[in-house]
Every structure is written in C-alpha cells, then in structure tokens.
Amino acid sequence: MLNVRRVENIDECRELWNKMIPQELVSDLWEVRYCFHTHYRHKPCFLVAEEDNRIKGFLPLSWNTETGWRWMFGSEAVPAALFLVFTFIIPESPRWLTKQGKKDKAEKSAICGKN
Numbered sequence: 663m664l665n666v667r668r669v670e671n672i673d674e675c676r677e678l679w680n681k682m683i684p685q686e687l688v689s690d691l692w693e694v695r696y697c698f699h700t701h702y703r704h705k706p707c708f709l710v711a712e713e714d715n716r717i718k719g720f721l722p723l724s725w726n727t728e729t730g731w732r733w734m735f736g737s738e739a740v741p742a743a744l745f746l747v748f749t750f751i752i753p754e755s756p757r758w759l760t761k762q763g764k765k766d767k768a769e770k771s772a773i774c775g776k777n
Contacts, residue, residue, distance in 0.1 A: 663713065664711055664712070664713050664718065665711070665712050665713070666709060666710070666711045666712075666719075667709075667710050667712070668707060668708070668709055668710075669706075669707070669708040669709075669710055670705055670706065670707050670708075672696075672706060675706040675708055676692050676696070678708055678710065678717075678720060679692045679695060679708075679722070680692055681717075682717065682720045695722075706722070707722075707723045708720065708721065708722050708723065709721040709723065753771055754767075754771065755771070756768040756769070756771045756772040759771060
C-alpha cells in the first residue's frame with residue numbers, strides 16, 4: 663500500500679535529497695538548497711511516497727509564508743484579466759448559437775467566423 667509522509671527534519675531531508683536528486687547541476691547540490699532555506703528562514707518540507715519501504719515518489723516543497731500568498735494571488739490575476747477581456751472579443755460558437763435557436767447567426771458564424 664502506498665504511504666505518503668511529510669518530512670521536515672533537516673537531517674532526514676538532506677539524506678533524502680542526496681539519495682533522490684542526481685548531482686548534475688549546482689542547483690542540485692544540497693548545500694545550495696540548504697542556503698536557500700536558511701537565508702529565507704524556510705523550513706524544508708518534503709513529501710515522500712513509499713511502498714514496501716521503498717521510495718516511489720519525492721516532492722520537495724518550499725513556501726514563503728509571509729509574502730507567498732501575495733505572489734500566488736497576483737499570478738492568478740493575469741489569466742483572470744485575459745479571460746475577462748477575451749469574453750467580450752471571442753464570438754459565440756455556431757453550436758451554442760444553434761442551441762439558442764439563432765440559426766442565422768450560427769450559419770454566418772460558421773462561414774465567416776463572425777456574428
């Protein structure tokens with residue numbers, strides 16, 4: 663059975679990191695990751711999925727509790743604004759117009775791409 667656990671102990675996180683992440687780039691080194699955690703005062707938090715005492719999945723997490731929510735909220739504002747603008751620009755589909763009983767507009771939309 664698959665068991666998912668949360669690891670926050672710094673020594674266990676280091677051990678998991680060195681075991682699971684190939685040391686190919688500078689950013690792959692535990693020392694770089696540890697500097698990030700200590701500089702920003704983040705506690706490391708890893709999610710580990712295990713089955714029969716063997717690691718099947720590993721997800722290192724990081725979250726800035728002071729300003730992270732602001733960045734998340736701001737990054738969602740851009741797609742929302744685009745959606746709002748395109749709602750008024752993109753025409754209705756011929757299928758929707760037909761279902762609404764507007765067959766003339768549906769034919770015109772299918773032929774010209776406009777209402």
